[in-house]
Amino acid sequence: MKKSNKQIASLLTSSIFFLLALLFSISATTANAQSKEPVKLGFIPLTDCSPIIMAKELGLFKKYGVEVIVTKESSWANVRDKILTGELDGAHCLYTMPFSVYTGVGGKAGSEMKIAMMLNVNGQAITLSNDFCGKVGFKQMNKVVPVVAAKLRAGKEATFAMTFPGGTHDLWLRNWMALAGINQKAVKIITIPPPQMVANMKVGNMDGYCVGEPWGGVAVKQGVGFTQIATQDIWKDHPEKALVVNKKFSETHREDLKKVMKAIMEACIWLDNPANRKKAAAIIGRAPYVNAPTDVIENRLMGDYDLGCNQGTEVYSNDYMLFYKGGMVNFPRKSYAIWAMAQYVRFGYLKTAPDYKAIADKLILQDLYKEVAISMKIKIPNDDMKPFSLTMDKTVFDPSNPEAYLKVVKK
Numbered sequence: 087m088k089k090s091n092k093q094i095a096s097l098l099t100s101s102i103f104f105l106l107a108l109l110f111s112i113s114a115t116t117a118n119a120q121s122k123e124p125v126k127l128g129f130i131p132l133t134d135c136s137p138i139i140m141a142k143e144l145g146l147f148k149k150y151g152v153e154v155i156v157t158k159e160s161s162w163a164n165v166r167d168k169i170l171t172g173e174l175d176g177a178h179c180l181y182t183m184p185f186s187v188y189t190g191v192g193g194k195a196g197s198e199m200k201i202a203m204m205l206n207v208n209g210q211a212i213t214l215s216n217d218f219c220g221k222v223g224f225k226q227m228n229k230v231v232p233v234v235a236a237k238l239r240a241g242k243e244a245t246f247a248m249t250f251p252g253g254t255h256d257l258w259l260r261n262w263m264a265l266a267g268i269n270q271k272a273v274k275i276i277t278i279p280p281p282q283m284v285a286n287m288k289v290g291n292m293d294g295y296c297v298g299e300p301w302g303g304v305a306v307k308q309g310v311g312f313t314q315i316a317t318q319d320i321w322k323d324h325p326e327k328a329l330v331v332n333k334k335f336s337e338t339h340r341e342d343l344k345k346v347m348k349a350i351m352e353a354c355i356w357l358d359n360p361a362n363r364k365k366a367a368a369i370i371g372r373a374p375y376v377n378a379p380t381d382v383i384e385n386r387l388m389g390d391y392d393l394g395c396n397q398g399t400e401v402y403s404n405d406y407m408l409f410y411k412g413g414m415v416n417f418p419r420k421s422y423a424i425w426a427m428a429q430y431v432r433f434g435y436l437k438t439a440p441d442y443k444a445i446a447d448k449l450i451l452q453d454l455y456k457e458v459a460i461s462m463k464i465k466i467p468n469d470d471m472k473p474f475s476l477t478m479d480k481t482v483f484d485p486s487n488p489e490a491y492l493k494v495v496k497k
Contacts, residue, residue: 122153124153124154124155125147125152125153125154125155125175125176125335125339125342125346126154126155126157126173126174126175126176127154127155127156127157127174127175127176127177127178127346128156128157128158128159128165128168128169128174128176128177128178129156129157129158129159129177129178129375130158130159130161130162130165130178130279130280130281131158131280131281131375131376131377131378132178132280132297132298132299132300132301132327132376133209133298133299133300133370133376133383133386133387133407134178134205134206134209134298134299134326134327134407135178135327135370135375135376136206136353136357136366136370136409137178137205137206137329137350137353137354137357137409138156138178138205138329138350138353139156139369139370139375140353140356140357140366140369140370141154141349141350141352141353142154142156143369144352144353144356146349146350146352146353147345147346147349149349149352150345150346150348150349151345152342152345152346152349154346154349157174158374158375159174159177160279161249161250161279162179162180162183162249162250162253162279163192163250165177165179165183166183166187166192166193166199166250169199169330169331169332170187170193170197170199170332172332172334172335174332175331175332175335175339176202176329176330176331176332176335176343176346177329177330177331178205178327178329179199179327179328179329179330180249180250180253180254180255180326180327180328181201181204181254181325181326181327181328181330181418181422181426182252182253182254182257182423182426183199183250183252183253183330184198184199184200184201184330184449185252185423185426185427185430185445185446185449186250186251186252186253186426186430187199188445188448188449189252189427189430189435189436189440189445190436191251191252191430191435191436192250192251192252192253198333198448198449199330199331199332199333199449200330200331200332200333200336200449200450200451201328201329201330201418201423201449201450201451202328202329202330202331202336202343202346202347202418202451202454202455203328203329203347203350203351203416203417203418203455203458204325204326204327204328204329204415204416204417204418205326205327205328205329205350205354205409205415205416206326206327206354206407206408206409206415207318207323207324207325207326207407207408207411207415208316208317208318208322208323208324208326208402208405208406208407208408209298209299209316209317209318209326209386209406209407210254210255210258210296210297210298210299210302210316210317210326211296211297211299211302211313211314211315211316211317212258212259212262212294212295212296212302212313212314212315212316212317213283213287213294213295213296213297213301213302213305213306213311213312213313213314214293214294214311214312214314215287215290215292215293215294215310215311216309216310216311216312216394216395217293218233218293218294218312219312219394219395219396220395221233222314223314223395223397224313224314224315224393224397224400225314225315225319226314227265227266227315227478228266230266230267230268230314231266231267231268234268234273234293237293238272238273243273243274244272244273244274244293245273245274245275245276245291245292245293246259246263246273246274246275246276246292246293246294246295246296247275247276247277247278247283247286247291247292247294247295247296247297248275248276248277248278248295248296248297249277249278249279249280249296249297250277251277251435252426252430252435254324254325254326254327255296255297255298256275256296257426257429258296258317258320258321258324259275259295259296260275260429260433261320261321261429261476261479262296262315262320264479264495265320265478265479270433276291276292278291278292278295280297280298280301281301281377283295283297283301283305284301284304284305284308284310284311287305287310287311288308288310294311294314296317298326298327299382299383299386299387299407300371300376300378300379300382300383300386301378302316302386303382303383303385303386303391303392304378304379304382305394306382306392306393306394307379307382307392309394311394312393312394312395312397313391313393313394313397313400316391316400316402318402318405318406318477319477319478320476320477320478320479321476321477321478321479322405322477323405323408323411323414323415324476325419325422328418329346329347329350331343331451336451336454340454343454344454344457344458344461347454347455347458348458348461348462351410351416351458351459351462351464353409354409354410354415354416355409355410357409357410358408358409358410358411360388363384363387363388364384366387367380367381367383367384367387368380368384370383371383386406386407387406387407388406389401389402389403389405389406412465413459413464413465413466413467414467416455416459416464417452417455417459417466417467417470418450418451418452418455419467419469419470419471420443420446420447420450420452420470420471420485421469421470421471421472421474421483421485423442423445423446423449423450424442424443424446424485424488425483425485425488427439427440427442427445427446427488428442428483428488428491428492431488431492432492432495432496439488439489439492442485442488471485471486472485473485479495481494481495
């Protein structure tokens, strides 16, 4: 049966509307793809920002199909604020910062920052002013207290610096003091951003500080301080920096976050090849990144520590800064989160114990990490939530019973 002109016109009109709708849909999809915001990741000028910087420099973010902008930040407090507001999607960050912030030690209690993966272990140091040169040497813990006590007896204030309340550097400094027998109430502990440590020591603002490399090595090179101990001497393979992300970003851009994690993981693997560390040192030492002497970065990356103060060198062969170690580095352990929060109780930041496990469960994206690791055929460690001890402090920490640990260390 022949169709009427009216029917034909109706069909043509419908077809035109269908084609226009289809074209509009394709156009909108293309526009959305083109206008998609890049992922913004912050970093602090420290050697252990290398995984993020090298993922960018090696083109690994592009390899995994995600555009990333990296920005140098001025302080850990700045990083915290920008992650919480969403100005940064994530950052190279102290692994303890999310727990410090959430418990109210280093921020507004209840504020959530999420840990996606770990970036490195080891590679921080306690640096003392050259005023103490010859009075206390490398790893001579028994000589620290007499030196500090002598200064206090002379009516002078003993001042030590770390980088963020409840941060890793704060905890290494306080554990060092506890091991040496320093009364922490008798000394002053201040907060200084990492890149400003050496300048502040140079003008006499502190007697010692704990920070990540290269700022321990730079103090030695400039002749203003010496390395008294490396943090890996206090706790071999201790957790240090993490990829910390904005809560909303982790929930609404999960696939982008997985791509970012894969790129960073590949950079961590690349960095753990000693043959690549010289190249990495030259790149991250540039002004837009760490802005520090390449030789200092390279030497300490290779485990070759000039200690300063005529102490010679210390060579670390298997416990220098590591970024991968067969996947042992990158797995975000809840037991380490619980240990950190127990330190807040130990050192008086918190009057009562927090809900350790609930907080660790809330802030660590362990399932996401496992998903990424499995997709990359990376081994997932099976040691989480098992008891452990630090290298110097042999006290056993059982993450299932932090109260028992606190009874021992608070005696």
